[in-house]
Amino acid sequence: MGTAVSMSRRGWTPQTIQVGDRIRVVGQPSRNPGTHGICCAEIMRPDGGPIQPAD
Numbered sequence: 001m002g003t004a005v006s007m008s009r010r011g012w013t014p015q016t017i018q019v020g021d022r023i024r025v026v027g028q029p030s031r032n033p034g035t036h037g038i039c040c041a042e043i044m045r046p047d048g049g050p051i052q053p054a055d
Contacts, residue, residue, distance in 0.1 A: 011053030022046045 017023060024044050030037035043051050
């Protein structure tokens with residue numbers, strides 16, 4: 001996924017995923033104890049469909 005700036009350059013906006021949207025995230029959990037971070041590899045809709053940035 002990358003940083004907010006790199007995602008913005010690829011077309012992601014605050015409207016791509018709205019508050020309350022149900023999503024599924026696949027990735028590796030943070031190795032830092034006590035944190036809840038994730039190295040996100042893929043974000044998708046609950047049915048497995050892709051979430052793509054606006055063109």
